[in-house]
Amino acid sequence: MTGGRRRSETSRLAILDAARDLLLEGGYEQLTIDAIAGRAGVGKQTIYRWWGSKGAVVADAALEGGLAQPLTPLPDTGDIETDLRRWLRAWTEHLTTAQGTGLILALTAATADDHTVADVLFERFTQPHEQLLRDRLERARGAGQLASDAPVPTIASVLIGSLLYRVLTRQAPPTVDDADLVVRLVLGGAG
Amino acid sequence: MTGGRRRSETSRLAILDAARDLLLEGGYEQLTIDAIAGRAGVGKQTIYRWWGSKGAVVADAALEGGLAQPLTPLPDTGDIETDLRRWLRAWTEHLTTAQGTGLILALTAATADDHTVADVLFERFTQPHEQLLRDRLERARGAGQLASDAPVPTIASVLIGSLLYRVLTRQAPPTVDDADLVVRLVLGGAG
Numbered sequence: 001m002t003g004g005r006r007r008s009e010t011s012r013l014a015i016l017d018a019a020r021d022l023l024l025e026g027g028y029e030q031l032t033i034d035a036i037a038g039r040a041g042v043g044k045q046t047i048y049r050w051w052g053s054k055g056a057v058v059a060d061a062a063l064e065g066g067l068a069q070p071l072t073p074l075p076d077t078g079d080i081e082t083d084l085r086r087w088l089r090a091w092t093e094h095l096t097t098a099q100g101t102g103l104i105l106a107l108t109a110a111t112a113d114d115h116t117v118a119d120v121l122f123e124r125f126t127q128p129h130e131q132l133l134r135d136r137l138e139r140a141r142g143a144g145q146l147a148s149d150a151p152v153p154t155i156a157s158v159l160i161g162s163l164l165y166r167v168l169t170r171q172a173p174p175t176v177d178d179a180d181l182v183v184r185l186v187l188g189g190a191g
Numbered sequence: 192m193t194g195g196r197r198r199s200e201t202s203r204l205a206i207l208d209a210a211r212d213l214l215l216e217g218g219y220e221q222l223t224i225d226a227i228a229g230r231a232g233v234g235k236q237t238i239y240r241w242w243g244s245k246g247a248v249v250a251d252a253a254l255e256g257g258l259a260q261p262l263t264p265l266p267d268t269g270d271i272e273t274d275l276r277r278w279l280r281a282w283t284e285h286l287t288t289a290q291g292t293g294l295i296l297a298l299t300a301a302t303a304d305d306h307t308v309a310d311v312l313f314e315r316f317t318q319p320h321e322q323l324l325r326d327r328l329e330r331a332r333g334a335g336q337l338a339s340d341a342p343v344p345t346i347a348s349v350l351i352g353s354l355l356y357r358v359l360t361r362q363a364p365p366t367v368d369d370a371d372l373v374v375r376l377v378l379g380g381a382g
Binding site: 028029053105106108109111112113114115118119122126151154155157158160161162163164165166168169170171178181182184185186187188189190 | 219220244246296297299300302303304305306309310313317342345346348349351352353354355356357359360361362369372373375376377378379380381
């Protein structure tokens, strides 16, 4: 790595760290490119050279900065109801912390703001998590715990969507009891 | 109404019209307070005097400017499956038009951007629509078409959330077939 490249990488990481810290401190609405530049000790033009918008910086900061829930397979105890409950309860608890809510609001605002950012976030964050869920549902269907014609993509979108809706409206946060009700409803319809 | 008040109301409506038109032409990401002021023929300060943020203008423009789906009761044919299908198909078709997608992305970005705007949009847009859905579900439960312990709020959040998730990710748009699958899944679990 040349000296120039090393300096670039140092600046890039300083920018992502600054964006992540500011996001956690004040949320997406308070975040400005000016503030990120000031905190990172770089010029605004350095940020604009690498990222097209505030949303694009936020997406990278969330994905590289460890804000997003790590991509771990769903538990497989052999019982789909137990496993879906654990998974949806864990996501409910994550997304209703201050950090988790801030993260999902920021990623949603970035997605709504910018179509390119939307594609990157889907490919690197949303889709891999949805795929893990679909994989576990496919195994349950193969094991006869779901009907042979159970619509796996629909079930996945229902489990994710009901939680997302409750978080995004910014009203009463969803609870683990809500998670259990959603799982029971879905498995009642797919069993 | 005094001359001053009349001028104020004229400016207010010009600002909301400009915001609505710019939103339909270029989407939320392109929209700026500068552009709204230019189109409406007012100074930026006039906008900032009445609205705290871009999100707040957009919320009012969507709610007063006829962009949002009108609040009409769900059909009641006496058959809950027929009625939910019609309702979810209509929303799916609305939210996958260019105007409908633009609207929901703008309202979501505004909600994620600003907590005050989130509360206003929930109270004036989201909650009334969710209440109509809950009312219809309650009647179906009373008529014995849903189990007596069917969790009406959960069913409502699942129906709305699955559609919202598919629209917000900005990937393949949901179809009326997806709507039918969601309704069948939910009624299978709640019947």
